[in-house]
Amino acid sequence: MRSPFQDLNKLQINKLFDLLNVHSYSFKKYEDILQTIKSENIVCIVLEGEAQISYIEYNGNEIILENLTKFSVFGTNISGIDNDDCEIISKTDSEILVINYNDLLNPKNLNHVYFNIFLYNLFDITNNKFRESNKRIRILEKKQIRDKLLEYFDIEYSENPSKALYLPFSLKDLADYIAVNRSAMFRELKHLKDDRLIEIKNRKITLLYK
Amino acid sequence: MRSPFQDLNKLQINKLFDLLNVHSYSFKKYEDILQTIKSENIVCIVLEGEAQISYIEYNGNEIILENLTKFSVFGTNISGIDNDDCEIISKTDSEILVINYNDLLNPKNLNHVYFNIFLYNLFDITNNKFRESNKRIRILEKKQIRDKLLEYFDIEYSENPSKALYLPFSLKDLADYIAVNRSAMFRELKHLKDDRLIEIKNRKITLLYK
DNA sequence: TTTTACAAGTTGCACTTGCAACTTTTTTAT
């Protein structure tokens, strides 16, 4: 993933911050970021440290929406923090930059090279995030766990055409990603195994039908 | 939704087309657009006419992904046409502009005002589309139809806080949007009605619990 | 090493959902 400041030098970055009337906030480990920065329509960038966007379902379940690291971009338009009951917790000491979306979309900015470079970086970043969203929707649209799994495998395969698929996360997290119950998913993985469509060993899934 | 050409005059638009090495294609009613324009990584704009992005599930179900009208923006990064089995059908005679994404992300473009304005428009358009995607994900993540419906109502309510909610589409389309079986959804709407949480009359849903 | 925590694997059961096959109502086209 591109950095929002790619191809910008320190001087340009400072000019950019002036132009966009940005605010920077410091947070301690475990501090709630959103509480401080919450505002109508914002774009944020992690300048230092790490954080996590999550929310608590009415039943007490915690859903992790996104892990943020240095130069991660998030915000009301750019990620799922339009949800009222979501929170952003600083995982380490951190520094977060906040830009007002309407300040960003001020036509006067276009007179400045450094702004145009910045916008261009943001454009690529959001496009990539958007593509990830659409990928997930294609999975979530499927009505049955089996179809969700097969769709997930297909998408991974189309990005890396190998029979061997290494999960980038735990099975528990896969269940969250495809939004189904963990044991129900596991049962379905077993059925796929029984039908000789896949083999599964730790985080390596072999697609026998490819 | 913003037009990708907002704040650009005809001369600037022509210069932009030269700069980005765009190609424009004409289609007759019912013609398959994707077949012609398909390429690795593209951004497309409807210049004239209407079209529809859809795909056929393995079971024969047709899923409509998006309806395109004049100045709609779509593409591999910008919408769900990374799916191999999807098709784009021209609903009227139409004209489609195709831009190579890598041509778009050529740093040399940044020297031209008209390009920067264009990028700025695209940025806003994709952000809005991205936000819509995330909205839908929040619904699809819910495991039960009842919860999906309540999430849908909540989101609509947060955008327009009125007890009266007017569906922008048919119940059938709502079922597709929240990705559940139509009759099962209807059954659940009836349960919500029985529980006196909602009233429903044609496309008007009254949220009694708000 | 031992303890503790968390992920993986397993199962029964109740409930939810998808699906097929209808009827009825509404909308669109001739």
Added chain:
DNA sequence: ATAAAAAAGTTGCAAGTGCAACTTGTAAAA
């Protein structure tokens, strides 16, 4: 105005899924 098509409304049933409550395995902390 009539016919045709599409959407809305209804129901029974089989299959799928969520959930709770476990056991087993594995990795991290004391």
